[in-house]
Amino acid sequence: MTATKAVAASRAGGGEVTALLPHRLHLSPPHLTGGELDALRRTLESGWVAPAGPVPEAFEEAIAAATGFPHVLAVTSGTAALHLAYRCLGLGPGDEIWAPTLTFVATIAPAVQMGATPRFLDVTPESWTLDPGLLGRELSAAAARGKLPRVVVSVGLYGQSCDLDAILAVCNRWGVPVVSDSAETLGAFYRGRHAGRGARFTALSFNGNKIVTAGGGGALCSEDPLLIARARHLATQAKEPAPHYQHETTGYSYGLSSVLAAVGLAQIAMLEQRVAARRAIFERYAAAFAELPGVSMMPEPPWGRSSRWLSVALFDPEAFGADRDTVRQALAAAGIESRPVWKPLHLQPAFRDAPAVGGAVAARLFERGLCLPSGSAMTEAEQAVVIDVVRRCCGRRFR
Ligand SMILES: *Cc1c(COP(=O)(O)O)cnc(C)c1O
Numbered sequence: 001m002t003a004t005k006a007v008a009a010s011r012a013g014g015g016e017v018t019a020l021l022p023h024r025l026h027l028s029p030p031h032l033t034g035g036e037l038d039a040l041r042r043t044l045e046s047g048w049v050a051p052a053g054p055v056p057e058a059f060e061e062a063i064a065a066a067t068g069f070p071h072v073l074a075v076t077s078g079t080a081a082l083h084l085a086y087r088c089l090g091l092g093p094g095d096e097i098w099a100p101t102l103t104f105v106a107t108i109a110p111a112v113q114m115g116a117t118p119r120f121l122d123v124t125p126e127s128w129t130l131d132p133g134l135l136g137r138e139l140s141a142a143a144a145r146g147k148l149p150r151v152v153v154s155v156g157l158y159g160q161s162c163d164l165d166a167i168l169a170v171c172n173r174w175g176v177p178v179v180s181d182s183a184e185t186l187g188a189f190y191r192g193r194h195a196g197r198g199a200r201f202t203a204l205s206f207n208g209n210k211i212v213t214a215g216g217g218g219a220l221c222s223e224d225p226l227l228i229a230r231a232r233h234l235a236t237q238a239k240e241p242a243p244h245y246q247h248e249t250t251g252y253s254y255g256l257s258s259v260l261a262a263v264g265l266a267q268i269a270m271l272e273q274r275v276a277a278r279r280a281i282f283e284r285y286a287a288a289f290a291e292l293p294g295v296s297m298m299p300e301p302p303w304g305r306s307s308r309w310l311s312v313a314l315f316d317p318e319a320f321g322a323d324r325d326t327v328r329q330a331l332a333a334a335g336i337e338s339r340p341v342w343k344p345l346h347l348q349p350a351f352r353d354a355p356a357v358g359g360a361v362a363a364r365l366f367e368r369g370l371c372l373p374s375g376s377a378m379t380e381a382e383q384a385v386v387i388d389v390v391r392r393c394c395g396r397r398f399r
Pocket of ligand 1: 076077078079080103104106107155181183184204205206207217218
């Protein structure tokens with residue numbers, strides 16, 4: 001059965017969800033280009049399959065070309081990239097690392113595993129990203145008590161860059177380095193440059209659900225060649241140049257396999273088309289929901305162009321007549337995956353002891369926000385089913 005037929009498939013009565021899909025519709029599945037197989041075959045035939053050599057190098061060059069970052073290190077995951085950044089900045093036990101509370105756990109997990117203490121700050125309603133005003137005030141207070149953070153990590157959310165210049169300005173005042181977690185903002189722009197440019201380090205992700213994928217992988221980027229050289233040394237077991245492998249310190253096995261880099265190379269060539277497709281999906285949701293009461297879409301501040309990695313809608317239960325979870329369950333019943341906005345980290349049991357500054361904005365977004373299917377391969381007919389299910393929730397009694 002085609003998706004178009006599925007849209008027509010409906011059953012009457014009871015105001016129940018009526019649309020059906022012939023298959024589950026996922027939030028953000030990988031979108032293969034068809035070029036992956038050729039790239040893989042060439043890589044396998046060349047014999048260069050290790051996490052080193054010409055293919056990872058070519059992938060790094062392609063990332064640099066797509067983003068403008070002059071120095072790029074391909075690694076096994078976005079989380080590994082963040083770990084390396086924190087290690088290069090000397091993060092350790094007794095240090096604080098500050099992060100927005102509204103993000104995926106991977107932003108902070110490596111830092112906590114290194115013994116650092118997180119402090120979570122609220123986001124702004126205009127961007128859903130780290131509040132630079134709040135950050136500035138907190139940094140002044142921290143300087144006064146003589147305990148500045150070792151690192152501030154800023155995060156791009158659902159394709160949207162944070163206000164990086166404002167964050168850099170307040171951090172530079174106190175000499176605190178900024179790491180940009182841009183795992184969700186590959187292909188996004190901020191004041192005319194790629195998201196994350198200007199931070200000390202920027203981490204990207206090529207996980208399967210991101211805008212383009214290597215089948216797993218990440219990259220660490222910087223404007224500074226020495227920082228990337230140091231990270232590369234640590235990512236490849238910190239081998240000193242001696243025939244017997246001398247070690248001044250210990251590193252990690254974080255090099256990206258040539259096999260995965262080949263997939264990444266085929267994928268990143270399509271980045272601009274993928275951004276365009278995701279933005280079109282967002283616009284179709286926005287247009288369809290404009291006529292529904294109590295539904296609003298994630299805003300886009302004037303400072304940049306979001307990649308719209310995920311389309312996120314907010315449901316005001318009073319005005320819409322159904323809450324976020326009613327919508328989520330109606331979608332699930334129709335075979336459609338959707339997901340609440342990230343649960344703020346200050347509300348996660350894993351961080352119950354971590355200090356938090358504010359958090360009400362993030363908590364409200366979590367309460368009302370739903371990430372809708374956003375895969376760039378999704379057809380308009382499939383999206384029409386999603387829209388139909390949401391529309392039918394409007395006015396339903398909730399709970
Ligand atoms: C996906 C993601 C990561 C982690 O990337 P992996 O490649 O899956 O390790 C880190 N931070 C954020 C905000 C993410 O969305």
